[in-house]
Amino acid sequence: MNDDELMSGVRDAFEILDPVPPHVLAAARASIAWRTASATLAELEHDRPVRAAAGVRGAAGRTLTFTCPGSTVEIEIAEDGRHREITGRLVPPRAAVVEVRHRDLPPDGVTAHAEAAGLFCVPRVPEGLVSLVFRLEDGSSIVTSWIHL
Structure with a gap:
């Protein structure tokens, strides 16, 4: 044998x-299938809980910072029942299509647009493992590492 x-x-x-x-x-x-060829990986650098201010409605959230050479992605996650709202910005500021990848979402995920100032908001993201893809106007992409919401 x-x-x-x-x-x-x-x-x-x-x-x-x-x-x-x-x-x-x-x-x-x-x-x-979720692999994005030639994308730059932005790795998680900071994950900080955010407490709601006294007297303000709403649950506590999280602030996360992802970095890669030449770019930073800063996001805030707010809870909304079983869903999450992701707001954030690209640094340096630039326009992009933002795609949320999640196993319970369709292959194209949920998309939003980052304006020229780099600001974006993605409502109603299911809890679970998530990665964000930023498709920039110059044809390049930035992909965040996977995080649990």
């Missing part, structure tokens, strides 16, 4: 005794 035959036997045993659940396979395939 050579190595390939041994590995094939081990693979068959695992498929029978402990198969990968279908939802895990679906998530793995979807993650490949």
Whole structure:
């Protein structure tokens, strides 16, 4: 028995005794589809809770900062029941199409527009794992790392 035959036997045993659940396979395939070629990854640098001011209605939220070479993405997340509202800005300011990626959203996600000042707002984002894609006017893209809302 050579190595390939041994590995094939081990693979068959695992498929029978402990198969990968279908939802895990679906998530793995979807993650490949979510890949944005030639995008710059903006990694999470700060994640700070924000407390609601005394006497002001509304739940506490979070402020997150993502950075990549030459750009910063600052967002605030406010809770609204089972949904979240994401507001933020691109630094340096520039216009972009903002796409929210989430496993419970359609493949195109939810989109919004960042104005020339870099400001944007995306209402009614379901809680869960989320990544933002910024498609800039020059054809480049910035993608944030995944965060849990």
